[in-house]
Amino acid sequence: MTHPFPVKVVALQAGVSVATVDRVIRQRGGVHANTVRRVMQALDELARQSTQVGLAGRKFMLDVLMVAPRRFTDAVRAALEAELPSLHPAVLRSRFHLHETLEVDGIVDLLERIRKNGSHGVLLKAPDVPPVADAVARLAAAGIPVVTLVTDLPASARRSYVGMDNRAAGETAAYLIGQWLGGARKKRQVLVTLSSNRFHGEEEREIGFRRALRERHRHLSIVEVSEGHGIDGATGALVRQALAGHPDIAAVYSIGGGNAAIVQAFAKAGRPCQVFIGHDLDADNLALLRSGAIHAVLHHDLGQDMRRACQEILRAQGALPALAQPASLSAIQIVTPWNLPALNGLN
Structure with a gap:
């Protein structure tokens, strides 16, 4: 197996030993399949980021850990890799x-x-539960700053949160x-x-949505489904069950994704969905917007978010000056089929 990268650079990218990388590259066997995949992924990531290698400046290793549907993590990866060259003279490499x-x-x-392997910073999307907060505290104590993405860990030692105001997003969806x-104010x-239910950002969106309905739209009530993890199969099954038990469902606020499956569940039930509001302009949502299956998406600029998150890591490492005041949250954009923005790798 040929490649242009020093073995020690591949080992750092993969988070394994130089000896392990050597065994994988020389195809000597005796390496667990998961470790082989990590080395191959590291080679792919290095190739994708190779345009930065020649830049002069300090080099930083960034880890991105996300629990989310692939359609969203693909969008985040594309947004981050598009932003990395703009951060020179610092050179950031990312492990996903x-x-x-x-x-x-x-x-x-x-x-x-x-x-244990070492990192200059972590971008994290994870559930807001005590064991994760404890792990973040250990990273912070080791001098590894953590920036939360999209969903926060507010009681943790994370350095900052990057994303939209999720409660305001829920209120916007309710509006x-x-x-x-x-119209007729029919129930x-x-x-x-x-x-x-374990993601703080989703909880905040739901709180904002419920509060706005309670204050302004009392003719509307909520049927909630959860734990489909934004994956089409599990989400579709939950929605089909909800439709069977609730004949008055007329609209959808999709906080957690799986929108193609939700649309299909309505179609199979022979039920109209008068209003469908989703989140994030991933590939699925772009197609659904264009087809008219969903009506609006609450979006925030992922490129801007990635740039801000990386800048927070660089500030924590002393490579950028501190801000005089905290950065504002990402602007909430209401996207319809008529104002679709151009997005890297999606349009």
């Missing part, structure tokens, strides 16, 4: 640890491995659905779907 589902023990194990379903139900 991306999982659609992962138990808390697995998340903690990964964070511990990052701590849009309330306006679309106004109707809104299906609210979450990937998991």
